[in-house]
Amino acid sequence: NAGVTQTPKFQVLKTGQSMTLQCAQDMNHNSMYWYRQDPGMGLRLIYYSASEGTTDKGEVPNGYNVSRLNKREFSLRLESAAPSQTSVYFCASSETGVKGGYTFGSGTRLTVV
Amino acid sequence: GENVGLHLPTLSVQEGDNSIINCAYSNSASDYFIWYKQESGKGPQFIIDIRSNMDKRQGQRVTVLLNKTVKHLSLQIAATQPGDSAVYFCAENGGYSTLTFGKGTMLLVSP
Numbered sequence: 001n002a003g004v005t006q007t008p009k010f011q012v013l014k015t016g017q018s019m020t021l022q023c024a025q026d027m028n029h030n031s032m033y034w035y036r037q038d039p040g041m042g043l044r045l046i047y048y049s050a051s052e053g054t055t056d057k058g059e060v061p062n063g064y065n066v067s068r069l070n071k072r073e074f075s076l077r078l079e080s081a082a083p084s085q086t087s088v089y090f091c092a093s094s095e096t097g098v099k100g101g102y103t104f105g106s107g108t109r110l111t112v113v
Numbered sequence: 114g115e116n117v118g119l120h121l122p123t124l125s126v127q128e129g130d131n132s133i134i135n136c137a138y139s140n141s142a143s144d145y146f147i148w149y150k151q152e153s154g155k156g157p158q159f160i161i162d163i164r165s166n167m168d169k170r171q172g173q174r175v176t177v178l179l180n181k182t183v184k185h186l187s188l189q190i191a192a193t194q195p196g197d198s199a200v201y202f203c204a205e206n207g208g209y210s211t212l213t214f215g216k217g218t219m220l221l222v223s224p
Contacts, residue, residue: 004156033211040121042202042216043157050210058211090156098206101147104156 002026006091006105013081013112021076021108023091031094032074033102034058034066036087043090049074050097081112121200123219132190134218136203141184143205147212148177148188151200160188160201190220198222 007022025032030051035043035058045058049068063085065077074093078085088109092102126132138146144165149157163170163177163186170177176189186203200219204212 031210035214040216043214045211045213048211092156097210098145098147098212101149101159101162101204102157102212104158106154106156 004091004093004103004105006089006108008108009106010109011111013078013110015082015112017081017112018077018079019081019110020078021089021091021110022073023075023105024073025091025093025103026072027093027095027103028071029093029103030071030096032068033092033094034064034074034076035090035092036060036085037090037107038087046076046089078110081110083112086110086112121217121219123221125221125223126193128193128195128222128224130193132188132193132197132220132222134188134190134201134220136186136188136215136218138184138186138203138205138215140205140207140213141181143207145206146177146179146186147204148175148186149202149204149214150197151202151217153199157202193220193222195222195224 004025033048034046044060047066049055052071067075088107091105094102147162148160151157161172174191178187200217202217203215
């Protein structure tokens, strides 16, 4: 049982390049989330998908787009990467909403130069 | 992940001591709280949760205390072990369908 799988684990981009971070869960969870983690800032919500077919903005959505491809997969896209998007990105899932907490992936470390 | 501990408050304890990690939350409407543990290079891991109709909940070696009057949450770890060294986050739901996380506390356990 893999839980939440994120790819890639590490990525270096040049300013202006685009990329998609992939996330898949095998727990049949309805809700999925993307957070970014910066030193001293804790985890901040970028986007979430409460259920298949829906997506909503979180606290820091600017510069990102998401796609809930199916129940298992939730991708995060950076259309034109900026140095301010250098961060560690975590995908998470939950059965429904917040009760019971989230299961997190192991993260993607992204550096934009 | 790596470097998440920079700029964080740090609690240093000796192996075998009891540890208490504190968290002040902001939203008086929050009705559900979770403590997470994050080891270096890994994603956060669920430790224990508590609903707002409780003031204490115990798990294996961990206890969470909730004081709604002063909007304070604490995590107590009994007989702390080197493997408990990590960053600990509290999270609240605030009535919305997502969790809001605190900035974290780094726990360092010396053998």
